[in-house]
Structure formats: C-alpha cells, structure tokens
Amino acid sequence: MTQTTTSAATTTRAAGTTPSGTLPQQRPVQQPSGMPIQRYRAFEPVSLPDRTWPDKKLTHAPRWLSTDLRDGNQALIDPMTPSRKQKLFDMLVRMGYKEIEIGFPSASQTDFDFVRQLIENDSIPEDVTITVLTQAREDLIERTAQALQGSARANIHMYNALAPMFRRVVFKMDEDEAKDLACRGTDLVMKYAEQYLGDVRFGYEYSPEIFTQTPTDYAIEVCNAVMDRWQPDSDREIILNLPATVEMSTPNVYADQIEYFCRNVNNRDFVTVSLHAHNDRGTAVAATELALMAGADRVEGCLFGHGERTGNVDLVTMAMNLFSQGIDPMIDFSDMDEIRRTVEYCTGLPVHPRHPYAGDLVYTAFSGSHQDAIKKGLEDLEKKAKAAGTNVSDNGWEAPYLPIDPHDVGRTYEAVIRVNSQSGKGGMAYLMKADHKLDLPRRLQIEFSRVVQQATDSTGAEISSQQLWEIFTNEYVETAGPLQVMGVRTQNNGVDTVDATVSMNGQELEIHGEGNGPVSAYVDALSSFGTRSVRILDYSEHALASGGDAKAAAYVECEIGDGDDAQIMWGVGIHENIITASLQAVTHAVNRAIR
C-alpha cells in the first residue's frame, strides 16, 4: 500500500503516485494516420504584418446579394423549374434582398426564359437589382445583354479565372492573356449594354475568379485594368467580387488578402468590394465575417449555404450572427421555418437538423444540465418581465445555451426541452409545467426523474410530452392499490374531522380522524385502523388554471411506516375540489408505499 504523509508545511508522496494516491495519468500518444499527406501542401498566405482587421468590429449589415438562383441553382441535382425559381425569387424579395443573381441566361434557353419571365411579368420591384452571370465570351455576353432588355435595374457579372493553375490547365494563358481576356470582356459588356440596355439602370460586376489562389498583386493589376475600361466614378460604381472559389486556407488568410486588396486597389471610393466565399473547409462564414472586418462592403451567398460543392457562404448564418449581436441584418428572418420550407421545396434538398438558427434541433436540449440551465434561464426572464410589467419579448435576451430567443425566428419554446435518457429533473419539470401546468415540488422532481429514467433506459428512445404525462399520472395520480376511498365527509367544528368509507384489501371500513386540517385529520383516520403510520413531510397545492371550475393539484410527501421500515413517498391529487385533491394525494402515496 502507498503511504501519503501530510503535514502543515510539506507533503511527501510515495514515488509514482499522485496527490490523491492514484497512479499518474499517461498522456495519450497519437499515431500517424497513414493518410497520403505528402500529396498536399500548406497554403501560402499573403504577407500583411501590419494588418488592422483583427481590431475591427462588425457594426452594420453589409450589402447582400443572394445567388441562390445562380450559384445555388447550378449545383443542384435537379436545377429548379421556372415555377420554383419564381417562388424562391418572390421569397427573397419579401425577405428584403435588394440584389439577386437570377441566373446565367446565356447557358440555356430555360435560364434565358426565366430572366425574361421575371422582367415581362413585372415581378421585379423597382428597388431590386437583378444580376446575371456570364463568361468573358462575346456570344455569351451579347445573349446576356439581350436577356436583360426591359428591366429597370440590372448588373452584368462577368468572370474569368486568374489563378496560375487555372490559367495553365484550363485556359492555357499567361498572365497578360488572362488580363487581356478580362479587359476585352469588359469592353464587350459595355458595347452590348449600350446596344441593348439604354433604358436600364445598368451596373457592372467583375470577378477575378479563384481570387484566393491568385497572387493578390496580380489580381489587383487585372482589376485596375478592368477599371481603366469601365471608368468607375461616384455615380458609376464597379463591383469587384473577390471569390474564394475553392476555400483553401484559414479564414484569417482570406481577411489578409481582402485588407491587402482594399488598401492597394485603385479607385477604392468607387469600388464595392464584394465577397463570395465557398465552404470547402467549413469556414466560409468565419472567412466572410473576418473579410468584412478587413474592409469588404458586400457579401454574395445562398440561403442555408447552397451552391457549388460544399456550398456558398450561408446567408442565414451570416445574417443571424449579426442579429444575435444586436445588429440589424436588414433581411427578415422572423419566419425561419417558412423560409426553410420554401428553400427545401425549391432546391429539393433538406436543411440539416443542426443547421445554425434554422435546424429542427438547434433550440432543443436533451441533456439534463442544459435543460436545467435553460429552465432556470426562462424562469428568470419571466420573473424579470413580470417585475417590470412587460413581456419577455420586450426585454433583452440572455438565456443559458440559447444564443437567441427562438420566438424571434418564429419558433415556440415547445421544442426547447425534449426528454430522453440524457435528461434530468429540470427538463422534465419544465415540460410538466409548460405543457401540463403542474409545478412539481423540487423533491418530487427528483423522485419523478428516477421514474422517467427507468422508462427511458428500458426503451432507449425519446419520451414525448404526452408520454411523460402518462408516466406521471400512472405513477402518482391514478395509483390503483389496496386502499380505496369510497366516500369522505369533512367537517370543521373548531377542529377538523374526517369520516370516510374506505376499503382496504377488499374489506370495507368506516374510519374517523381528527386534526388541525383535513389532511392531518385524514392521516389520523388512516392511522386508526392498523395501516402503517402516515406522517406528512411536505404539502403544496396550486390551481391548474384560473376560473371557478378550474382544477387544483395537491402534492404530499409522506413518511409511511416507522423506523427502519419507513418509506418516503409522494402522491399527487388533481380535482376541482382542493380538499378532495389533497386526500387523494395522501391515498396515492399510501398505495404507492404498499405497492
């Protein structure tokens, strides 16, 4: 056996033991995975030692562009039908998007026709700018301009790839040739805009595709050359959209690239710097947020992160992250479930149950300690609102584990707590109160949670609120047992008396008891005919609702029997008459003890 000697001044420990006398913990040794890491290399970041973005804060919403109908649509298993596109477009407008990329009209007759449909059916509000994408190819640019005829406000968005690998493999172009393609494309956009779009409030967006894998100085050089053609001015902005076409690095690297670009590009005052992050590393939201801190003005993305491969940056998370910091996203997400249903219908793809702010499970706690904290948090908010004579929704939000109030996105608190084998008393008590109006005393909560635990352990499955109610009533409220009460008369003549007709194990008896209240008189009566003694340890009652015929609930904690045989038992009664409810509660506790 190891010896540990402790004195006031020193602690001596046997070699190889810890202060608690246990064997020391060995640090785990991880093993090489054997995966082919030699095939990949780390991303080379731009050098920006004097970066300023880490100290910046997001204070307002950026300009948003929804590309659900373009980048989102081009990545679907089944691209949207025109009627689905229309439905999604209408919803985007209702939500407040003012810039919407509606397709790639030179790609197909379907895409072209959809643009025409929106314009000809007058579906585009005056203050909404539609955008369409094209490659830097003359035939495609001309067709693109034709598609936009008759619109009120429209942008042509042209792209070409600048990254070395793309130039070499896809385009077989050197840097100058790729720059020249961008410049010629810009000339053609202007030419065909003039030819077809004289009456349109017309704008231009250029994307140096694969911006993040392009040497930033070269991307700036091409953008400056494009601007030499477009000639931006105070009333002639250019949108320079800087895509992380494939996300290749940590978000801070994108932020450095954006800050570097913003500092060094020409005509910064007339340039709207736009972000277009994909989510290949799962950090598109973080990258976009940091890049906004780095000086960008505008964000392109899709609802729920649809788009090529892992998707575009998720516009829902982006906007709701701002909302949760008290910043108006300028887009309305107050009916999140309707937005989700519409996107699911239009895209044919489900939203993940854990999707931030919108998934089925994101305001739900199954585990005991989370439930307990949420219950206390909600009670605290209600208490504060009551004290101030306001509603919870009028006050600031602060609740454990819930970054926003589910009500603010159209959810109820119903799903906030769900019960399974991971749950504790707090969650069950919350459901019993919220759904069934029973405010269980604390020690009853503890006892009941053990009863529920047995049920969840045996099935391994979630227990619905209705099942919880059934378990509760079977256990505490409707206990069949040897003691049955057939009739009770209570009186108060200075002292409370109870006269009852009961049957015990089938034998009918008249019993009588006295006490300083009906419950103690009933307990006295029960003790008089040889059952085990009954002592009330705790008693509480409350109405289940307001109104004359409302039911009341009574909870009693009894000690039944004496000495070593004594059992502590809860019983519950629910009845229109509170005295009946109390006596039922005692009867149920006795029956539970005998059972």
Ligand SMILES: CC(=O)SCCNC(=O)CCNC(=O)[C@H](O)C(C)(C)COP(=O)(O)OP(=O)(O)OC[C@H]1O[C@@H](n2cnc3c(N)ncnc32)[C@H](O)[C@@H]1OP(=O)(O)O
């Ligand atoms: C990052 C993005 O999301 S970009 C948007 C991608 N979206 C889409 O591609 C959806 C719509 N696209 C389409 O329907 C078709 O690709 C079309 C209609 C645009 C073009 O079709 P096609 O000419 O038949 O074929 P394809 O797409 O294979 O064309 C590739 C050619 O375009 C060239 N090209 C690709 N991108 C560009 C560009 N931005 N500017 C100029 N040329 C380009 C390629 O180098 C290749 O040239 P090559 O034929 O000389 O080798």
Ligand SMILES: CC(C)C(=O)C(=O)O
């Ligand atoms: C056309 C551009 C903006 C694009 O979709 C991308 O690079 O991901």
